Amino acid sequence: MHDLKDLRTRPEYYKEKLSKRSKELISIIDEILTLDQKKREIQSKADEFRKRKNEIADEIGRSKDDKEKVNSLKSESANINATLSTVEKEEIDLTHTLSEKALWLPNIVTDSVPFGEDETKNQEISKWGNPKNEKWIKPHWEIGAKLGLLDFERGVKISQSRFTVLSGMGAKLERALMNFMLDHAGSKGYKEIFPPILVNKDSMTGTGQLPKFDGDFYKCENEFLYLVPTAEVPITNLHRDEVVLPEQLPLKYCAYTPCFRREAGAASKDTRGIIRQHQFNKIELVKITSAEQSDSEHEALTRDAEEILEKLEIPYRKILLCSGDIGFSAMKCYDLEVWFPSQNTYREISSCSNFGSFQARRINIKYKANPKDKPQFAHTINGSGLAIGRTLAAILENYQTEKGTILVPKILQNYLGEIKEII
């Protein structure tokens, strides 16, 4: 969400910046400006009526004994009420449509973000490791099923498609990854949180999942609760409507949660394997910082995520998303993509975004840079560190041996009782 006052004072700036994402946004800005103008006019009008009403009420209180005066004042107030109720209705409607409209404006991207309409303009920042593509490497779903780590049929039987059972060493490997990643984040100073997995509508709206993407999530019947699509939702909402003090900055959190997504628009994508599931596990890294620190903290958070892949010794690359591919709320975003030999390509495993004050304004998180300063909106940053299911899939491929076993990455061995190979 943007600052409407600022938008009002320099609309051309917003038009120029937002047109980098999409030209259509210019007309939305114009609509917002018109609505805003109308709303302020109506508000002034309503304020005048309310002011007079307050005066009358005061006057009645002071001149209770003068029956005649009281009666005439009462009828004046009744008249005002008649008009005021329609004006107020209009005021409420306008305020509502205005804020609704304002929620559809995406964030402005920073200048370092390359311009482009789709993912072809994304910029590769760096590559790490030596990708292999030996012909004998089987896709993770084949080797996973063969070794009894992934049970697709039973996942479908007990739930539906895009649900998978992890079994035996598969389950243990998932748990090892979870612990390893949380320990890694802990060593980088992130405070570990285990949040509720069902969250209310306010939380979903706060981090921007609602109202725009309603339908992408699982909702409880007869309860106003949603299954979290990412730990970003409960973690960022920890500080909703709060002012963070200088000595607390930057706040750094990590959390494991399962994540639930309907994947409604992905009907034919990634139907095989565990790349795209309705339920998956993820470690999320979240930071709340000052405006000054936000850029460097974003870089650092991305590095923290990268290091996980380096410790696991799996090849990956780092992509800077272009203006057309970047997420709605982000001002800058790096994707980490991990190498999948069987597909001969890199696949997304982490998305590290800086939201600037965009998300904090919506969710009302402020900070004081100094104890005496007026609170201002904080900057929020988050990224996966990492998606666990996709990491497991990447291990099944990158650590596959020609004889059909899986070597356990060194860093994970002491999480798996020193087992070095899955047979």
Add this chain to the structure above:
RNA sequence: GGAGGUGUACCGAAGUGGUCGUAACGGGACUGACUCGAAAUCAGUUUGACGGGGAAACCUGUCACGUGAGUUCGAAUCUCACCACCUCCGCCA
């Protein structure tokens, strides 16, 4: 799930239809005075959102007493619904 109670500013806590109620009183924090300095004391300040005026420090209007609706000329105060917390009973990992 049943019965009762509570929800007021940074914290505690008064106020049960108007009459200096942005809201007493106490505490905390901040500013100033006294002091060589500090403590104590005294004086003052201490919410946010959305508008209007101004270059600006500032002036000014409306709204907000858990949330939302209602009654009334007028609501922290009365009515209804919802939410949260506390106590007791029931149930339960």
